[in-house]
Amino acid sequence: MRFDIITLFPELFAPLLTSGITRRAYENGLVDVRLWNPRDHAEGNYRRVDDRSFGGGPGMVMLAEPLFQCLSAIRADRQENEPAPLVLFSPMGQSLNHSAVAKWSASAGAVLLCGRYEGVDQRFIDQYVDQQISLGDFVLSGGEIAAMALLDAVARLQPGVLNDEGSHQQDSFNPALDGLLDSPHYTRPEVWHGKTVPEVLLSGHHARIERWRREQSLVLSARHRHELIDQARAAGRLSQADEDFIQSLDPRTPKP
Numbered sequence: 001m002r003f004d005i006i007t008l009f010p011e012l013f014a015p016l017l018t019s020g021i022t023r024r025a026y027e028n029g030l031v032d033v034r035l036w037n038p039r040d041h042a043e044g045n046y047r048r049v050d051d052r053s054f055g056g057g058p059g060m061v062m063l064a065e066p067l068f069q070c071l072s073a074i075r076a077d078r079q080e081n082e083p084a085p086l087v088l089f090s091p092m093g094q095s096l097n098h099s100a101v102a103k104w105s106a107s108a109g110a111v112l113l114c115g116r117y118e119g120v121d122q123r124f125i126d127q128y129v130d131q132q133i134s135l136g137d138f139v140l141s142g143g144e145i146a147a148m149a150l151l152d153a154v155a156r157l158q159p160g161v162l163n164d165e166g167s168h169q170q171d172s173f174n175p176a177l178d179g180l181l182d183s184p185h186y187t188r189p190e191v192w193h194g195k196t197v198p199e200v201l202l203s204g205h206h207a208r209i210e211r212w213r214r215e216q217s218l219v220l221s222a223r224h225r226h227e228l229i230d231q232a233r234a235a236g237r238l239s240q241a242d243e244d245f246i247q248s249l250d251p252r253t254p255k256p
Contacts, residue, residue, distance in 0.1 A: 001109035001154075002032040002084070004074045005147055006067065008049060008116055010035035012144045016151065021162060025155035032109070033151065034077075038062075041069035050117055059118035067113070067124050074111055085130040088113045088120065089143030093132030096150060098173035100133075104150065105157040112150070114143030173228075178237035180228050183216035215245055222249060 005013065013035060017026045025031040039047045042063070050060040075083060087110050094100070104110070113120070113129065135146050155161055173179055186197045200212045221228045229246065232238050238246075 001030075001105075001107060002034065002078070003109045003151060003154075004034045004036060004078070004084075004111045005114065006036050006038060006070055006074070006111065007114040007142075007144055007147070008037060008039060009114075009142070009144060010037055013148065016148050022152055022155040025158045025161045028160070030158040030161065031151065031155050034074075036070050036074055038066040038070040041073060042066040053118060057118075061118050062116060062120045064121040064124035067120065068128070071111065071128060084108060084110050086111045086113060086128050087131045087133055088115060088125060088129045089134070089140075089146035090115065090119075090132040091134055091137070091139060093134040095134050095136060096146075096153075098179075101150070101153040102157065105154045112143070112147045114147050116142040177217060178232045179235075180217045180221040180232060181225060183213040183220070211241075214242070218242060218245055219249065222246060 007013070013033070017023060017033060026033055039049050042049050042065075048063065049066045050062050053059065053061045071086065078084060089112070110131075133146065133150070135149060140146060173181075186201060190197050190202065198212070200208050203209065218229070221232075229238075233243075
């Protein structure tokens with residue numbers, strides 16, 4: 001898959017592409033990342049990419065023409081029969097979640113537009129943007145961090161990137177966990193600052209360990225993200241043992 005990033009600050013991506021375990025995806029070409037600076041496609045001595053907003057107000061707005069020229073260069077370079085979608089990171093976009101990441105990880109990629117300043121000229125958005133994505137209800141200085149979040153999430157799902165092929169199957173929100181939060185994890189030493197590892201994890205009894213992890217996943221989800229319990233229940237992913245355990249946590253919990 002290939003992701004083309006339109007950004008005024010391509011240097012921000014260097015650490016992501018060369019550090020950590022996900023760098024394997026970029027080095028091996030599993031996720032082909034190419035950086036494009038719209039300033040390279042702007043006109044004039046100053047290569048201007050922004051201007052004041054019509055109607056007044058603070059901040060600057062990214063110009064449509066340099067973005068159009070940059071996108072045209074990307075389309076020509078990709079040489080696709082079916083143009084890859086152009087994605088803008090924006091507060092009005094759909095929140096990124098595991099389901100969306102899984103779909104992107106199985107796709108051919110996209111063109112990712114990282115906005116800056118007060119935003120992008122709406123005419124360019126209306127004409128060329130296919131999808132908008134948000135990381136949540138807060139505002140960033142630009143779309144670069146959001147683009148990195150998507151790239152990292154997609155890269156770790158590629159075969160051969162993680163040391164353990166089944167590692168991401170136990171991630172929070174993964175269908176393998178029925179969309180629930182992951183259970184706690186422990187490692188050596190068995191006693192640290194007077195606190196011990198739960199006995200069941202030292203038992204070697206795989207069925208007991210599996211059930212303990214499931215119950216811990218239910219506990220954390222019920223305590224911190226109860227809507228995940230509701231979603232798993234609505235989808236029929238909770239067993240009777242799960243329901244009985246949830247009831248034991250709080251008898252006031254409504255029965256299914």
